[in-house]
Amino acid sequence: xxxxxxxxxxxxxxxxxxxxxxxxxxxxxxxxxxxxxxxxxxxxxxxxxxxxxxxxxxxxxxxxxxxxxxxxxxxxxxxxxxxxxxxxxxxxxxxxxxxxxxxxxxxxxxxxxxxxxxxxxxxxxxxxxxxxxxxxxxxxxxxxxxxxxxxxxxxxxxxxxxxxxxxxxxxxxxxxxxxxxxxxxxxxxxxxxxxxxxxxxxxxxxxxxxxxxxxxxxxxxxxxxxxxxxxxxxxxxxxxxxxxxxxxxxxxxxxxxxxxxxxxxxxxxxxxxxxxxxxxxxxxxxxxxxxxxxxxxxxxxxxxxxxxxxxxxxxxxxxxxxxxxxxxxxxxxxxxxxxxxxxxxxxxxxxxxxxxxxxxxxxxxxxxxxxxxxxxxxxxxxxxxxxxxxxxxxxxxxxxxxxxxxxxxxxxxxxxxxxxxxxxxxxxxxxxxxxxxxxxxxxxxxxxxxxxxxxxxxxxxxxxxxxxxxxxxxxxxxxxxxxxxxxxxxxxxxxxxxxxxxx
Amino acid sequence: xxxxxxxxxxxxxxxxxxxxxxxxxxxxxxxxxxxxxxxxxxxxxxxxxxxxxxxxxxxxxxxxxxxxxxxxxxxxxxxxxxxxxxxxxxxxxxxxxxxxxxxxxxxxxxxxxxxxxxxxxxxxxxxxxxxxxxxxxxxxxxxxxxxxxxxxxxxxxxxxxxxxxxxxxxxxxxxxxxxxxxxxxxxxxxxxxxxxxxxxxxxxxxxxxxxxxxxxxxxxxxxxxxxxxxxxxxxxxxxxxxxxxxxxxxxxxxxxxxxxxxxxxxxxxxxxxxxxxxxxxxxxxxxxxxxxxxxxxxxxxxxxxxxxxxxxxxxxxxxxxxxxxxxxxxxxxx
Numbered sequence: 001x002x003x004x005x006x007x008x009x010x011x012x013x014x015x016x017x018x019x020x021x022x023x024x025x026x027x028x029x030x031x032x033x034x035x036x037x038x039x040x041x042x043x044x045x046x047x048x049x050x051x052x053x054x055x056x057x058x059x060x061x062x063x064x065x066x067x068x069x070x071x072x073x074x075x076x077x078x079x080x081x082x083x084x085x086x087x088x089x090x091x092x093x094x095x096x097x098x099x100x101x102x103x104x105x106x107x108x109x110x111x112x113x114x115x116x117x118x119x120x121x122x123x124x125x126x127x128x129x130x131x132x133x134x135x136x137x138x139x140x141x142x143x144x145x146x147x148x149x150x151x152x153x154x155x156x157x158x159x160x161x162x163x164x165x166x167x168x169x170x171x172x173x174x175x176x177x178x179x180x181x182x183x184x185x186x187x188x189x190x191x192x193x194x195x196x197x198x199x200x201x202x203x204x205x206x207x208x209x210x211x212x213x214x215x216x217x218x219x220x221x222x223x224x225x226x227x228x229x230x231x232x233x234x235x236x237x238x239x240x241x242x243x244x245x246x247x248x249x250x251x252x253x254x255x256x257x258x259x260x261x262x263x264x265x266x267x268x269x270x271x272x273x274x275x276x277x278x279x280x281x282x283x284x285x286x287x288x289x290x291x292x293x294x295x296x297x298x299x300x301x302x303x304x305x306x307x308x309x310x311x312x313x314x315x316x317x318x319x320x321x322x323x324x325x326x327x328x329x330x331x332x333x334x335x336x337x338x339x340x341x342x343x344x345x346x347x348x349x350x351x352x353x354x355x356x357x358x359x360x361x362x363x364x365x366x367x368x369x370x371x372x373x374x375x376x377x378x379x380x381x382x383x384x385x386x387x388x389x390x391x392x393x394x395x396x397x398x399x400x401x402x403x404x405x406x407x408x409x410x411x412x413x414x415x416x417x418x419x420x421x422x423x424x425x426x427x428x429x430x431x432x433x434x435x436x437x438x439x440x441x442x443x444x445x446x447x448x449x450x451x452x453x454x455x456x457x458x459x460x461x462x463x464x465x466x467x468x469x470x471x472x473x474x475x476x477x478x479x480x481x482x483x484x485x486x487x488x489x490x491x492x493x494x495x496x497x498x499x500x501x502x503x
Numbered sequence: 504x505x506x507x508x509x510x511x512x513x514x515x516x517x518x519x520x521x522x523x524x525x526x527x528x529x530x531x532x533x534x535x536x537x538x539x540x541x542x543x544x545x546x547x548x549x550x551x552x553x554x555x556x557x558x559x560x561x562x563x564x565x566x567x568x569x570x571x572x573x574x575x576x577x578x579x580x581x582x583x584x585x586x587x588x589x590x591x592x593x594x595x596x597x598x599x600x601x602x603x604x605x606x607x608x609x610x611x612x613x614x615x616x617x618x619x620x621x622x623x624x625x626x627x628x629x630x631x632x633x634x635x636x637x638x639x640x641x642x643x644x645x646x647x648x649x650x651x652x653x654x655x656x657x658x659x660x661x662x663x664x665x666x667x668x669x670x671x672x673x674x675x676x677x678x679x680x681x682x683x684x685x686x687x688x689x690x691x692x693x694x695x696x697x698x699x700x701x702x703x704x705x706x707x708x709x710x711x712x713x714x715x716x717x718x719x720x721x722x723x724x725x726x727x728x729x730x731x732x733x734x735x736x737x738x739x740x741x742x743x744x745x746x747x748x749x750x751x752x753x754x755x756x757x758x759x760x761x762x763x764x765x766x767x768x769x770x771x772x773x774x775x776x777x778x779x780x781x782x783x784x785x786x787x788x789x790x791x792x793x794x795x796x797x798x799x800x801x802x803x804x805x806x807x808x809x810x811x812x813x814x815x816x817x818x819x820x821x822x823x824x825x826x827x828x829x830x831x832x833x834x835x836x837x
Contacts, residue, residue, distance in 0.1 A: 303718075305718075325717060325718055325719070325720050326720045326722065328720075329720040335718065337718060342712070342714060342715075343714050343715055343718055344715055344718065345712065345715055346707070346708045346711045346712045346715050346716065346778070347711065347712065348707075348711045348712075348778050348779055349707065349708060349711060353704060353707075353708075357704075357705075357708055357715075357716070357719040357721070358719040358720045358721075360701050360704050360705070361701055364700075364701060367699075367700060368695070368699040368700055369699060369700060369701055369704060411719070
């Protein structure tokens with residue numbers, strides 16, 4: 001392999017965004033016929049690198065070579081024309097169109113007067129489908145296909161050109177084991193035709209099964225490349241997380257009260273199964289896992305946004321039925337949702353009105369809402385949470401992410417909840433505000449709230465939690481106390497590696 | 504306390520009133536030079552008449568504002584208007600009503616207003632319970648309610664003149680006509696409703712971000728139904744005020760009223776997508792349109808020209824609004 005020319009090579013790529021050095025001198029190359037894994041934690045720079053490669057972001061420094069020819073990427077279409085194609089984690093297909101129309105979307109074969117050359121379209125598509133060895137034909141409506149087959153259509157798109165390099169971004173996230181086998185066959189076939197494959201995934205098992213080399217990114221920096229045959233999971237994990245943590249582990253200890261919320265054998269269709277855990281007053285329970293592991297869905301079930309298919313939810317030892325957020329709020333359960341802009345805030349409303357939204361019913365004087373009562377609540381929580389805003393009239397959409405998040409947290413705290421669930425507490429928030437939010441979460445627990453924190457960021461989970469539940473593919477893999485958790489065993493638990501040494 | 508109403512907001516809220524001033528100045532100067540009649544356009548009588556003439560569409564537009572802030576729309580108001588008018592005039596001819604003398608009047612008003620509330624409730628319940636888009640639901644009910652109007656009396660007009668009622672409708676109190684009082688009264692009550700009450704607050708929240716509202720424990724459906732009942736009531740109120748005076752309704756009356764109402768609401772700056780808007784600005788939008796119609800008529804333009812000009816102005820306003828919003832967003836990013 002060593003004497004081959006790389007199909008794709010990146011050299012010294014630097015990309016900065018205001019306040020963040022997202023990529024810092026990343027180098028990376030793919031040889032023909034090679035499967036090259038790209039690994040790193042959430043936020044390590046993988047997706048930014050892919051966007052640079054696809055021409056969506058122009059790099060500040062560095063050079064991209066295709067077959068050793070310096071190339072400037074301007075758009076995904078141009079990248080494709082040069083033989084570099086992307087298979088994204090999220091499918092972008094038109095459900096109502098046929099497989100053929102989707103595969104050749106934007107490049108339908110034409111005959112005179114702008115008419116589509118249907119016979120050629122279907123023939124070309126069937127030829128591509130044949131190489132993919134799938135059981136549907138060019139005329140099938142895409143909406144009727146399974147997710148796995150839709151992914152095959154997505155891959156089919158890559159094959160309308162003769163690709164040099166194909167980049168798979170978390171391709172197995174929504175596939176079953178049987179469907180994965182089919183995908184791996186397709187990858188092996190591409191490999192045998194001399195195509196270079198970049199394979200982005202968090203799943204160690206797959207990485208060790210199908211890749212030849214593994215490159216690791218950490219905090220936007222290239223940390224090295226390993227030959228898959230000569231390394232093991234521990235070494236890769238070390239490369240991924242072996243940084244000087246900017247956050248200390250949670251050391252604070254305070255008195256804990258009774259169990260506030262307990263969940264027994266909770267399940268919700270295919271999203272998650274057999275989930276059990278409990279959280280005490282004064283405790284922060286962390287949920288850690290990959291995106292799609294079912295963490296958010298559990299929170300939504302407890303908050304009444306999803307109906308469980310199995311199991312019980314107990315509050316203060318008594319079983320409760322929660323069919324809607326109204327029920328949840330009535331039982332003292334609050335949720336700070338994952339996406340504050342679309343789920344948490346009314347962006348066009350002012351700070352005060354957002355904060356009092358769930359309880360405005362109780363703040364009336366006669367037929368009208370009492371301005372004074374509302375402002376009193378706003379002032380109290382603005383001071384308590386140190387929300388920086390010119391005044392309560394400020395429209396929430398104009399605040400910074402950290403202050404917006406504090407408004408959402410203040411909204412729920414003012415309801416005096418018993419259980420506070422915080423989903424991704426610091427997503428899209430700058431570093432300074434992050435530690436403020438973390439301290440706030442610790443402080444709330446110290447005041448006797450039962451807090452559940454869901455996070456995709458390991459340092460955050462380690463920093464704020466008293467206990468950590470590790471999830472993988474809709475199941476609880478393991479529960480750690482703050483004393484026994486290590487970055488190593490945590491990352492292994494959420495990658496689906498069952499640790500036989502512990503049992 | 505610091506005021507943070509920024510310049511953009513002031514600009515947006517003031518825009519419709521500035522536009523009205525421009526119209527007034529234009530018709531006062533150009534209008535009088537080109538006038539086809541000898542009367543001055545800006546006379547007090549003429550302006551009072553203008554307000555009276557604004558009332559039928561205006562009262563409906565107020566209701567449309569709250570429905571649109573809530574994130575819905577109601578296309579059936581024109582048909583509701585006609586059906587309420589038919590009920591008002593026809594009910595006064597019923598034998599037992601005639602036996603009541605002038606006491607039949609409040610009863611007839613009650614029947615008509617109840618008709619509007621019931622029709623509105625039907626719309627609201629369908630939107631709530633089926634989850635079908637309000638545009639589609641009320642498009643269907645627009646056809647359905649109009650069908651009821653025709654079933655009532657065929658192609659024939661329904662007529663009944665009650666002189667007590669006509670006197671009441673033509674009366675002027677403190678200079679303003681009865682219809683104007685109803686328009687202003689409805690505007691005041693709805694303004695209080697939308698700015699001072701829980702229902703108003705929640706209606707804005709639902710229109711701005713329905714998911715966040717649900718997450719805050721707000722029951723979306725009842726708010727929808729209440730707003731549809733209110734607009735039904737207001738469409739009927741508009742009919743009651745207008746037909747008390749005219750005494751005769753054609754089965755095609757009220758056609759396109761929904762579109763005129765929406766035009767006034769949009770001109771006033773309320774967002775079609777919901778979550779933003781103001782009752783007072785809608786009042787401005789209503790007056791601006793009526794001023795344009797009357798002013799252009801004053802200088803001799805025919806109806807077709809008036810419609811063309813209003814259409815052009817509406818597009819101009821929306822382009823301007825978009826530019827303002829875009830500028831606002833760019834400022835935010837810096």
